[in-house]
Amino acid sequence: MPHVVAVSRDGTHRFSKVPTEAITLIEGIGVLGDAHAGTLVQHRYSARRDPNQPNLRQVHLIQSELFDQAREQGYELGPGDLGENVLTAGIDLLTLPEGTLLDLGGPVVRLTGLRNPCVLINRFRPGLLKVVLARADGTPMGRAVPDEPRPDAPAVIRRAGVMSVVERGGEVVPGAPVTVTLPDGPHVAMEPV
Known part of the structure; x- marks a missing residue:
């Protein structure tokens, strides 16, 4: 059953967030x-480029299964380490279409896109970027994707979670069920935001 594993927040712009007993959306x-x-x-990077764009990155979610994959490659990760607000289990967040609604035990978020992994991941744990960023052919990527990728390069697979906006507020706690509501079709694959 899909559920919330952990929740985190941080009042300052640091890479990781602090796990807590509950967050309020x-x-x-x-x-x-x-x-x-x-x-x-x-x-911060996006705000420097255009501070007046809407915030499509209000809530960051990561599936805990990514932590299992990282552990297999020698990286031990805990809740909040990758800057996520909500750590889930039992749901493949990365394959959901843009606009999917996730009910987190009352509060609801709408998925806006994929987190685009950056060099800060390697600064947090050297080499970790290759766990969350790879080419479609399976080749791990040890550095961030340029803003203008080459059209002839294989597609990039991003595994660093999804971003969302809050549609209905409330308290989110570990153990809360996650209910998925897909948008009306046709479905659009999420792109980095």
């Missing part, structure tokens, strides 16, 4: 007390 804003909360973009 605010409709249209994000996680109460988190540095990425707001109606306009809060991600």
